[in-house]
Every structure is written in C-alpha cells, then in structure tokens.
Amino acid sequence: MRYHHFTLEQRDALQRTIRTSLHPGRERDEALGRLGEPDYGVCERCGRDIAFVLLEADPAARLCRACGGAEAPGEVRAPRGSRADRA
Numbered sequence: 001m002r003y004h005h006f007t008l009e010q011r012d013a014l015q016r017t018i019r020t021s022l023h024p025g026r027e028r029d030e031a032l033g034r035l036g037e038p039d040y041g042v043c044e045r046c047g048r049d050i051a052f053v054l055l056e057a058d059p060a061a062r063l064c065r066a067c068g069g070a071e072a073p074g075e076v077r078a079p080r081g082s083r084a085d086r087a
C-alpha cells in the first residue's frame with residue numbers, strides 16, 4: 001500500500017510541523033524518517049490513506065481517523081460473553 005505522493009509543499013509543511021510539534025528525540029526522528037518512506041501516511045491497520053489534516057495535526061499518526069487516529073494503540077478486545085461451563 002502506498003500513499004499518494006505529497007506535493008513538495010505538503011511534505012515541507014509536514015516536516016515543519018514535525019520539527020515544531022514533536023519534542024526532539026526518537027519519536028521525532030522516526031517521524032522525520034518515515035516522512036521519506038513510500039508508506040508514510042498509510043494507516044497501519046486498514047491500509048488506507050490517513051487524511052492530510054490528521055497528519056498535519058499529528059505527523060506521527062499511524063492510524064487513520066476511522067481506526068482510532070492519533071497514537072491510539074488500537075487494541076480492541078472482544079468481550080468474553082460466555083460464562084464458565086458447568087459440567
């Protein structure tokens with residue numbers, strides 16, 4: 001899955017946002033690194049494009065809005081509905 005290519009202006013804007021909104025450190029370095037990768041901006045769960053506005057708000061986002069946005073781990077546990085069996 002590949003994201004559509006950003007325009008140079010969009011990439012530039014994201015790069016600026018990353019530098020200003022994230023604290024220096026591993027997360028920022030990773031976000032800057034991922035920006036150059038072909039699958040940057042692709043939701044890790046459903047493979048769809050993450051909206052540019054969402055990336056602008058959170059350049060480190062790995063999930064699209066439908067899948068939980070931001071940095072939500074996205075772990076959804078299925079509730080156990082069955083009661084213990086009685087023999």
Ligand SMILES: [Zn+2]
Pocket residue numbers: 043044045046047048063064065066067
């Ligand atoms: Zn998704």
